Amino acid sequence: MSSVLLNVENLEVFYGSIHALKGLNFTVNTGEVVSLIGANGAGKTTTLRAISGLVPVRGKIEFSGKDLVSVPTHQRVSLGIAQSPEGRGVFPQMSILENLEMGAYSRSDKAQIKTDLEMCFDLFPRLKERLQQMAGTLSGGEQQMLAISRALMCKPKMLLLDEPSLGLAPLIVAQIFEIVKKLNNEGMTILLVEQNARMALKISHRAYVLETGRIVMADSAQNLLSNDEVRKSYLGI
Amino acid sequence: MQDFIQHIINGISLGSIYALIALGYTMVYGILKMINFAHSDVYMVGAFAAYYVARFLGIENNPGFSTLITLLLFSMLSCAILGLAIERFAYRPLRKAPKLNILITAIGVSLFLEYGGQVVFGADPKVFPEVMKDFVLFNIADVELKSFDVTVLLVSLIAMLGLQFLIFKTKLGRAMRAVSANSSVASLLGVNPDRIITFTFIVGSALAGIGSVLVGMKYPKIDPLMGMMIGLKAFVAAVLGGIGNVGGAVLGALIMGLSEEMVVAYLSSTYRDALAFGILIVILIFKPAGLLGKYSVEKV
């Protein structure tokens, strides 16, 4: 059995009086791809924000055995957590290169940073062709590639991806999921949030189904893909 | 014709001073989306810091290059510390408060410095130390380039190029732009936004410190309310250029300086200060985002 990398217990988040997460329990093991699926407003983004420390939480978030709750967002990055946020969040007035350099902000291993840049260009050759182009002028798909690459430049142990397929053409979506799978094959642990449940489950080991701030199902991706309820509600069959 | 060129030179010199102060408004706005009304009073404190340092060192009647540098350094340092303190103790506790609370606090800090200044420094104007002699450096076809104007131009040019370098060519500057664009995404990449904000206040305030010494040199009368009018003009310059935009602040300030000089020269000096309000009203009506107003191309 592989070791637990992320362990979340009784996670609760409030936005004012809105109870967005009502006590989540889940784990991500080293080397896994785990998906969080669920409808709009279920709390998927909030979960990722909580793991990165962008919202105040109740409960426990342990990463590599270390309690994260009191660690500020910017320090979680050097512990090994990187996120490609919902809506991509590229810096529109910065070039591709500068966006990628921002990913390496808390690192000082210059030589390794160079190698990792090359790795990103291998994954997404399109980025290399446009290094000096402003990120705001990229297509949606290119921005998504940039957001993932930028997160990879943090050199994380775990990658959080929030809806990488959002608003992209099917061909690009397939390409992005291909890359996610490839990253995992090379050893990256990934927590994936998706509305495109079918694609997500196909490349995941396990998944959790979220409904209005609660986990209502947890199983291997394979079982969920053939589960009647999941097929009806999330796969549209 | 000579007159006209002379006015251009004077206007650019005045505009560069406005620019040094306008940059502080625009940088803080860019990163916190707030107007730091206390900025003009930080500038005032810079002038008094230079005044007292000169007296303390006994160089108030010792014009020359070393006096200029000494006063610049001390004024920048004092302003930087004051700016840092204001951010840390007045604004940071309100980081998540509604915009209006922050605005009122900024006005409060400004009044505190203005009237605290009258208590501490006295309300009467003081004579600023003699930074350097004003003499004609060049005389080209009857256009005079005086040492004051050349100094103002050179010092501000160096400061602005330095700022340009900092913002666009260094890692810290990149982080400043990142926090200004999206501070939560910047923090997801390991940037501590609070540190970047502090740094922004330090840099903006130090630029105001430079401005205060240059103004003290040209118009050597300082008093605790000296920041009000120049602060207003610098603020209008920042809005004119597009608040939040560094290049815009410089452009706006040059336009302000030049038009002020021209209005005084060819219309009447009575309109000197009214001009700023006039410009403000016109931009707010016709181009509220300013000349180089920030636009963002973000695809969703």
Ligand SMILES: Nc1ncnc2c1ncn2[C@@H]1O[C@H](COP(=O)(O)OP(=O)(O)OP(=O)(O)O)[C@@H](O)[C@H]1O
């Ligand atoms: N900043 C906020 N302030 C108030 N309520 C919020 C805020 N952000 C999210 N919420 C609420 O919290 C709940 C969970 O939102 P969240 O963004 O986590 O959902 P999601 O599963 O990511 O949805 P989607 O698939 O649409 O992205 C929703 O009811 C939402 O309205």
Ligand SMILES: [Mg+2]
């Ligand atoms: Mg979401």
